Amino acid sequence: MSKDDELQKAILNNIPDQAWLKDKDSRYILVNDAFCVACGLPESDILNKTPIDVWPADWGCEYIDTDRRVMEQGERLRYEEWRHTEDGTLRWYDTIKTPIRNEQGEVIGTTGISRDITDRKMAEEDLLESRSQLRELSAYLQSVREEERTRISRELHDELGQSLTAIRIGLSVMETRREMQDDEWLQNVHALKKIADSTVESVQRIAADLRPLILDELGLPSAIDWLLESFAKRNAITCELILPSTPLAFNRDISTAIFRILQESLTNVSRHSHATSVVVVLKDAKGFVTLKVTDNGDGFDRASSRKDGLGLIGMRERAFMLGGRLKIQSRLDSGTSIEVHIPKGTSSDSGEEK
Ligand SMILES: Nc1ncnc2c1ncn2[C@@H]1O[C@H](COP(=O)(O)OP(=O)(O)O)[C@@H](O)[C@H]1O
């Protein structure tokens, strides 16, 4: 090998991408180390051979076709292509082929370089996937909001509207029938008081559904306690709550996120798990708030469902928005645990938890 050839070779081998030079008949004249590794052959088995001898036949034919195209058009061609490697994985390449000309300007071959862009492609796919998840999530949240409004409007109309109408009618009766006996009058007043009491209860329930005041007034532990109590009552699932011994110190955004994530996890436990017990652990240590919800139900196989539902995505996004993380652990027949870690003090709201 002459000094020039050695230099050329050194430069070529320094390139991490596959690089080659071919003559007019697509025979390899020069290849670098990365090329030899990619086709799994030593240089001596590649030189003077065509792509059909070196690569699987269908790719070989394709490579010869593109060589021809580049030589006929006399122009550089750049394109993305993919191949399945021997272990069956799909790899993507960004390939550039350029015609080589002699001093008279006639095309005498091609040179090419091909870069493995699989990681970039995967990242692009992940990005597209996560964009579409976010779009779905946003549509879902919108529909949930609409549903919630419909439900609240119905409750206001059906429960409060009816009660207030009943009170109104009762008062009118008392107003028009002045001759009413004391007994009867008192009975009417009692009946109306009862309706008023149940109206107050309805208002409290509807308000608590919207945002439990207890969360703002008594803090997260009490709100969780209240949530678990009503969950246990409605679902016949025993709930255990483990709280830190020291008072909590984190802001309202974190409390809200933890509360909503717990609500969503409990909804999943009651809808999907067939569990008989749930353990909820809240920790506040080392700059992180941690919530772990573990049920003893059916569990699910995350690998087989690949895509999480919007409930799980929503929980993850809530944690993410506060710089936190959500960990889901589940195996068939071994229950499920959802764990959220949120760093304290990332939010501008500094209202402290009581
Ligand atoms: N605690 C759980 N136990 C068993 N399966 C669960 C549990 N939580 C979630 N899953 C499974 O994960 C899926 C996705 O949950 P999610 O994202 O909340 O969507 P959805 O509740 O609307 O189905 C559920 O359909 C269910 O199969």
Ligand SMILES: [Mg+2]
């Ligand atoms: Mg759900």
